[in-house]
Amino acid sequence: MIRMISAGESHGKGLNVIIDGFPAGLTIDVDFINAELKRRQQGYGRGKRMQIEADEVEILSGVRNGKTIGSPISLWIKNRDYANWQGRMNVGKLEVDNPVTAPRPGHADLAGIQKYALDDVRNVLERASARETAARVAAGAILKLFLTEFGIELSSRTISIGNIEMTEKSRSAEDTEKSPLRCADPEQEKAMMKLIDEAIEKGDTLGGVSEIRAGGLCPGLGSYAQWDTRLDTKIAAAMMSIPSVKGVTIGERDISKKPGSMAQDEIFYNDKDGFIRSSNYAGGIEGGMTNGNDIVVNIEVKPLPSLRSPLKSADIRTGEAVDAQKERADVCVVPAAGVVAEAMLALTLANALTEKFGSDTIEDIKANYKQYTERVCKTSS
Numbered sequence: 001m002i003r004m005i006s007a008g009e010s011h012g013k014g015l016n017v018i019i020d021g022f023p024a025g026l027t028i029d030v031d032f033i034n035a036e037l038k039r040r041q042q043g044y045g046r047g048k049r050m051q052i053e054a055d056e057v058e059i060l061s062g063v064r065n066g067k068t069i070g071s072p073i074s075l076w077i078k079n080r081d082y083a084n085w086q087g088r089m090n091v092g093k094l095e096v097d098n099p100v101t102a103p104r105p106g107h108a109d110l111a112g113i114q115k116y117a118l119d120d121v122r123n124v125l126e127r128a129s130a131r132e133t134a135a136r137v138a139a140g141a142i143l144k145l146f147l148t149e150f151g152i153e154l155s156s157r158t159i160s161i162g163n164i165e166m167t168e169k170s171r172s173a174e175d176t177e178k179s180p181l182r183c184a185d186p187e188q189e190k191a192m193m194k195l196i197d198e199a200i201e202k203g204d205t206l207g208g209v210s211e212i213r214a215g216g217l218c219p220g221l222g223s224y225a226q227w228d229t230r231l232d233t234k235i236a237a238a239m240m241s242i243p244s245v246k247g248v249t250i251g252e253r254d255i256s257k258k259p260g261s262m263a264q265d266e267i268f269y270n271d272k273d274g275f276i277r278s279s280n281y282a283g284g285i286e287g288g289m290t291n292g293n294d295i296v297v298n299i300e301v302k303p304l305p306s307l308r309s310p311l312k313s314a315d316i317r318t319g320e321a322v323d324a325q326k327e328r329a330d331v332c333v334v335p336a337a338g339v340v341a342e343a344m345l346a347l348t349l350a351n352a353l354t355e356k357f358g359s360d361t362i363e364d365i366k367a368n369y370k371q372y373t374e375r376v377c378k379t380s381s
């Protein structure tokens with residue numbers, strides 16, 4: 001099993017992520033990892049911090065002569081702003097002891113201090129912060145490089161911000177990627193940006209929906225046999241692990257409103273392609289397994305809890321009514337959440353693939369994959 005585990009605080013020295021159980025023999029492209037980190041930092045509505053800090057990865061272990069060697073891969077992303085926080089984030093005695101005592105509604109703050117008997121909300125918010133998702137994206141880049149070896153490509157785009165939804169999908173994938181909100185509809189994107197400007201003006205925040213896709217999959221990853229072997233179980237869990245994600249759908253978002261006759265993907269056959277479907281309501285998964293179509297996942301991102309015009313809170317020492325803590329924060333992170341979701345989907349698919357085809361070396365996995373796909377193609381034609 002490929003496992004990913006991270007450590008690090010939002011304003012500490014940096015983030016550390018370990019990928020364990022990763023196959024040997026994959027060529028690592030550091031520029032690609034950094035490009036993925038940059039994608040996570042972009043998107044209209046991000047906070048000032050994204051302008052201060054351009055994330056860059058350093059590989060500490062598990063890669064030699066440009067290739068993975070089967071050992072745990074350890075990555076390090078420095079927090080460039082640490083110099084300004086050292087006094088407050090020291091591992092030793094703090095030089096500036098300025099405890100946060102006004103927990104933010106909607107964040108981990110209050111339940112976190114109650115759970116760990118803490119008297120400074122900063123001890124919670126530093127780790128609960130979505131800064132941690134930079135670690136996931138760095139690891140996810142390596143998992144994406146692995147999936148590319150099997151022709152599997154991932155992408156994401158913004159479907160809605162607040163109550164404004166994309167209608168026309170007129171932009172190419174390339175232009176969508178370059179657009180301010182990574183949205184395929186230029187007109188609706190303008191309206192979304194206006195909504196974000198209004199939220200900035202009011203000191204408010206916005207949520208939305210991002211769609212994540214994976215293409216180039218063979219049928220049969222995952223299993224229908226047990227609740228916890230279904231691939232959709234794993235995808236949903238991976239998506240729900242992203243801070244601020246409150247809902248996940250796979251396939252057609254409005255499927256529950258359709259009659260059964262209009263909600264399934266009819267099966268056809270021809271000699272050239274074998275078994276095919278002319279639609280993809282299922283979003284690439286039937287019975288907990290890939291069916292060979294693109295996996296299509298939508299995530300619902302809630303409006304962010306750190307508000308410049310703060311909500312009501314109560315002081316953790318006195319219970320006195322106060323304004324919630326103000327942190328330097330984003331206004332809208334839907335495009336960034338899409339990039340994090342790509343990383344989480346990459347981890348889930350890399351695990352499904354290695355579970356089925358082995359996990360020691362890229363060459364062994366490829367040989368098993370070739371044998372399987374040839375057999376599946378044979379039964380199709």
Ligand SMILES: Cc1cc2nc3c(=O)[nH]c(=O)nc-3n(C[C@H](O)[C@H](O)[C@H](O)COP(=O)(O)O)c2cc1C
Pocket residue numbers: 047106107108128129130131133242243244245302304305306307328329330331333336337340
């Ligand atoms: C990429 C990304 C950036 C985020 N940035 C912020 C932020 O600047 N301010 C904030 O309050 N929440 C932000 N969040 C969301 C919080 O981390 C999240 O709401 C919080 O940890 C509580 O978790 P929950 O919403 O899943 O319950 C961000 C989420 C993501 C995915």
